Structure formats: C-alpha cells, structure tokens
Amino acid sequence: DWGTFVPAEDHERMLELQAMGPELLNDEGEKTGKKNYWHNNPARRAFTYKALNRLIQGSAADMTKKAMIELHKEGITPHIQVHDELDISVTNDLEAAKIKDVMENAVDLEVPNKVDYESGPNWGEIK
Numbered sequence: 001d002w003g004t005f006v007p008a009e010d011h012e013r014m015l016e017l018q019a020m021g022p023e024l025l026n027d028e029g030e031k032t033g034k035k036n037y038w039h040n041n042p043a044r045r046a047f048t049y050k051a052l053n054r055l056i057q058g059s060a061a062d063m064t065k066k067a068m069i070e071l072h073k074e075g076i077t078p079h080i081q082v083h084d085e086l087d088i089s090v091t092n093d094l095e096a097a098k099i100k101d102v103m104e105n106a107v108d109l110e111v112p113n114k115v116d117y118e119s120g121p122n123w124g125e126i127k
Contacts, residue, residue, distance in 0.1 A: 060084045061084070066107050068081065070106045090119065
C-alpha cells in the first residue's frame, strides 16, 4: 500500500492532490460527480503517482533552493541551476569539497543527503 510510505504530515495533502483527479463520466459523457478510484483504474493510479511525485520533486526543489541560499552566505554563486544540480566554477578540489559540504548539510534530514561533483578544465571536458 503506497500510503505506508508517505509521512503522516504529507498524507492529507496528497489526498487533496488526488481529489483534483478527473471525474468519471457516464455512457452519455456526462459527469457523474464521482472521482476515479484506485483499484483497476489506471487513471487513478497515474494520478496517485503524480501526487506523490509532486511532493518528492517539490522537496528536492526546496532543498536545492536552501542550498543556494547557504552557498550565497558563503560567497559562492552558481552559474546555473538545472533541477537539483548546481553548476559552479572552482579553482581546486578544496573549494568543491566546501560546496559539497554546504549542499549536503543545507537541510537537516534523518536520511543523509549525498552530493557528488565532477570537475574538469572546462564544462566541455567534464567526465
């Protein structure tokens, strides 16, 4: 059951998002006032996935924004942000390690947030 994996504080919000799913239509194409139900209904299943994914993606975006704020406090400005990735120029591995540490600790989590980085002489040569 997907509900066992959703934190209690997010469960109510997820149900609200699900409730925004499509309504069932009768044979004449008129709305019945009923929502699609989970069992044997791919549309309901898909909307549940979208609702859960919205919570996850929103959290990832919030974590990235918080990391950007913390990096700004350290005088570090990313060149570009793409999803949960920040592209930043550094002159040595010590600077990269500092950025990694700030990003991993920007949000207090029960599960460790691991950050990896790649470096090279320029963006075109990063492997």
